[in-house]
Amino acid sequence: MNIIWIVFRKEWVDHIRDQRAVVSALANGLFTPVFMLAMVLLLGKTMLSFNEENPEPLHVIGQQYAPALMQYLEASNIEIVPASGDLAEEVRQGKVKMGLILTEEYAQAFREGRPAPVQLVMDTSRQSNLLVMNRVIRLIETYSRQVTSLRLMARGIDPLILMPLIPNIQDVATPQSSALLFMSMLPFFIALVVFSAGAGVIVDSLVGERERNTLEPLLINPVRRSSLLIGKVLTSFSFAVMTVGLSLFVFWLGFQVLPIEESIGFSMTLSASSMFFIFLLCIPETAFAAVLQAFIASFARSYKEAQTFLAVLPFVVGIPSVVLAFVPNPTDLLQVAIPGFGHSILSNRLLRGEPVTSLEVIVLLLTTLLFTAVFLWLAIRSFQRERILASK
Helix, strand or coil, rough: CCCHHHHHHHHHHHHHHCCHHHHHHHHHHHHHHHEEEEEEEEHHHHHHCCCCCCCCCEECHHHHCCHHHHHHHHHCCCCEEEEECCCHHHCCCCCCCEECCCCCHHHHHHHCCCCCCCCCCCCCCCCCHHHHHHHHHHHHHHHHHHHHHHHHCCCCCHHHHCCCCCCCCCCCCCCHHHHHHHHHHHHHHHHHHHHCHHHHHHHHHHHHHHHHHCHHHHCCCCCHHHHHHHHHHHHHHHHHHHHHHHHHHHHHHHHHHCCCCCHHHCCCCCCCHHHHHHHHHHHHHHHHHHHHHHHHHCCCCHHHHHHHHHHHHHHHHHHHHHHHCCCCCCCCHHHHCCCCCHHHHHHHHHCCCCCCCHHHHHHHHHHHHHHHHHHHHHHHHHHHHHHHCCCC
């Protein structure tokens, strides 16, 4: 145990002396919360820029053919703007959010009681305009239903005959769960920090020492190679834990300082206890990441090769976390037991303000420790081979 502590202290001192490496690692850890906070503010302002109480311009060609429809849209805070020229090209170029084209055929079909053609010009690839598009489409559909009801009443038919079902929607979403729309990618970014914060330490202490010809003198000492490797892994683990904690703290601090509620339009609390519990969940995941990185680095033939392998690892492990942004939150205990993915599931629930059971935490902890022990054993076996000193 004394040897492990000596190696750990030596690696810490060596790593701290390399100030550029330390600053680079911390900068990568700080980039995540800063990027997430900026994304929340940007998305919030984008969504709040659309307000159904504010007039939205709608460029129309042929408004004289549908005066009643124009009056209805204007009464619903839609500003009718006469358009001319190629409206489709203007929408495609982003000069106009949405367009409406009416022809003389509309007026004739409307008078005769036939379906009147209405051409909507839109670009659904522009996400910032989707709210405006949906609002205009919803208003036109409502106007169509009102006209249908009036025509049926004129013929002595109850318009309710066209409404066999009346849906009564009860939205049980809380402000906390609604705000997760802005933070659905946070578990993925946490995984990136966990699996990248200590990678530089592992690469430098294993492959870097071999290329500097300092690894062989270290290995000829009468100490167990397993103690040397564990000391190096603990250095990477401790530095990664510090970086993850700093990243989560900056993210929490941003919610306390920045006008997040004004940006997203509703109140949201990001409690310190939830962030601290997420940090505790990240500790065993960080240990697993450090051991897995050591195992991969032990097979790298050069410093550049090790950097390439470990640069891809965070994205490979973090891909399942991206799934959580598009699918319902999994509740299967087997899915929770998967290291990396299980951490993202529980972090997702904590951000939503949903409960996390003790059984799920215990199962995730046990499976993570099991995988950590297995890869540590594999890394030690690889480190004990003489090929660890060969660069080819």
